[in-house]
Ligand SMILES: Cc1cc2nc3c(=O)[nH]c(=O)nc-3n(C[C@H](O)[C@H](O)[C@H](O)COP(=O)(O)OP(=O)(O)OC[C@H]3O[C@@H](n4cnc5c(N)ncnc54)[C@H](O)[C@@H]3O)c2cc1C
């Protein structure tokens with residue numbers, strides 16, 4: 001007989017689920033983790049571009065589990081299309097550890113100003129900017145905890161925009177650096193701006209059961225075979241299971257959370273691998289399916305006190321969905337312009353660039369009038385994935401390139417230059433046209449309505465994105481890069497999701513209370529990035545991990561002492 | 565294509581490919597591979613692509629990525645046939661995760677190309693000169709179907725050139741070696757996808 005009663009039921013095993021499962025199992029509570037995907041080990045991950053990136057083998061089949069995406073047509077009308085044909089996929093990795101298995105692990109903390117965006121800069125027309133109900137100081141101890149428990153490597157440097165830290169150094173030294181990093185430092189020094197070593201959720205040396213980074217060269221989008229990458233699976237879930245208090249159930253697709261007449265959640269229902277429905281009861285439920293799917297699960301879990309969906313009495317579930325706003329720049333460094341010793345060191349693919357700039361985290365430039373919130377620039381290698389790179393060589397204004405001209409172009413592309421990319425991250429301004437709901441028609445293979453995402457962007461994203469991308473391009477020019485390009489985009493990056501279940505003090509305008517407990521269901525917590533009312537100007541995952549450790553502490557105090 | 569042609573062409577195609585494999589076989593596993601290959605061809609034909617169409621597809625792939633043998637001034641630069649693009653394509657079509665829309669596009673495209681070819685040149689695509697093939701493909705590219713189909717063919721071709729060898733193309737990492745690409749590690753074990761082959 002499968003056990004069907006636990007202290008805590010965690011739904012989704014990624015960055016938002018792992019810390020809750022780990023902390024509560026370590027504290028002695030019984031925990032079950034329900035994860036819709038399979039459970040891979042380090043040894044199951046290979047560098048196979050076709051598997052990860054062309055057939056999306058770690059994501060659901062979109063014929064069986066599509067999502068719908070709404071885009072504005074030429075007449076400004078919102079048109080919905082299935083992700084099966086829309087060229088975007090909001091699933092990011094569905095297996096134990098979730099998309100944290102496939103992240104690149106560029107880790108940044110938020111800064112104090114991110115917790116009070118509205119009081120610092122005011123609201124924008126058409127936007128729903130609010131302050132957070134907690135401060136940076138409340139989250140700081142948990143950022144530090146992530147450094148230790150998930151493993152963050154790096155080097156602390158002082159710079160004008162640095163956020164306060166409670167420890168002097170990272171617990172792990174930085175990962176090996178590519179010579180391009182030095183070139184960025186020199187260029188930034190000439191420009192009078194501070195280049196910062198980017199912290200990484202990657203172990204630079206072996207630790208406990210995990211190996212150190214082997215510099216495989218193919219990191220983001222690929223699973224890690226050494227355990228060095230700080231996925232929830234490698235860093236936390238193995239240790240949670242080892243306590244003897246945590247059970248992980250892969251292939252468990254949670255379709256419904258049942259609630260009672262008081263509004264409390266009583267059980268989770270999931271479909272197992274054979275399609276059979278299974279029920280699990282628990283004292284507390286923590287939902288962490290990644291923002292879009294977490295909102296979807298709440299919306300379809302109606303109950304006697306939750307007629308519009310779980311915790312959705314005020315109609316807030318799914319609203320103010322966030323992605324990461326921004327832009328990008330790129331340039332090439334031709335080997336022919338390097339000396340004989342330099343070129344081979346630039347050709348190596350293992351070491352990381354690991355540099356970022358936060359000199360424009362707040363922009364004080366007359367072009368904007370008043371100071372505005374800016375963002376972060378991350379310098380990275382162009383993805384080495386050869387098929388993706390080659391397919392871009394096929395396109396030209398005149399039509400496809402093929403035959404011998406294609407072959408010559410491939411030879412040039414792959415052999416003549418090193419490439420540097422700059423990714424610019426700014427706040428995704430929350431507003432009414434960025435939300436997730438349930439599609440009224442389309443169902444997944446189990447018969448549940450699929451998520452319908454409207455990912456409209458606020459013009460402010462583009463203005464800041466352009467500004468930051470141009471700054472990135474300036475650094476590239478200063479480095480002597482050729483073919484420098486920069487652009488901003490309003491398209492949502494599908495892998496960086498947050499919001500949809502804002503936390504706040506006012507139940508009329510938020511789904512969760514400051515502890516990330518649902519205002520309307522006292523034993524329901526949401527522990528992924530959904531809680532964020534504004535996203536900050538960095539990728540989210542360090543904050544998701546940190547907050548999930550904080551939520552675990554709140555759950556512990558709610559559960560009280562462990563009963564024998 | 566003339567329908568009466570089909571059964572004969574199909575038989576000839578199967579016989580030839582089986583022979584080629586068996587004659588070169590020196591071990592049981594090679595014989596098994598030959599048998600698997602035969603099954604694969606039958607399965608592929610059930611997908612609605614005739615033997616003649618496979619020949620046209622092979623010629624298109626050769627045209628899009630021609631093989632360039634080594635000369636005294638130039639090293640070997642692999643083309644579609646060197647990286648086993650056809651074998652790769654057949655494996656792709658068997659992959660249950662492939663969207664049936666992609667299979668349909670492949671079938672519709674090759675059918676339309678053959679029709680255009682017969683109408684314009686009264687010959688089959690593999691029998692055209694290289695410049696005739698170029699003219700036909702460039703014309704076809706201007707149609708919506710042609711553009712989508714050529715895009716798909718180029719995608720599969722580049723996967724065969726630069727994908728992991730366990731997927732059926734890029735033998736011994738030939739495409740990577742040509743372009744000086746360092747693959748990541750660990751790579752999938754050689755036999756990891758044998759069940760599909
Ligand atoms: C290629 C890539 C690169 C990235 N790089 C970075 C980076 O450099 N820096 C950074 O900060 N972030 C990065 N990220 C983002 C990072 O991975 C995510 O922010 C983080 O993993 C989100 O955590 P989560 O818990 O919300 O979701 P996930 O980690 O995706 O976990 C959600 C889990 O819930 C499961 N699930 C969903 N629905 C159900 C259901 N109904 N029942 C049961 N289980 C369910 C899913 O299968 C999944 O395993 C990257 C992501 C990708 C894909």
Ligand code: SF4
Pocket residue numbers: 202203212213214215216217218219220222223224225226227228229
């Ligand atoms: S070994 Fe290092 S480079 Fe390779 S996937 Fe793991 S963390 Fe990334």
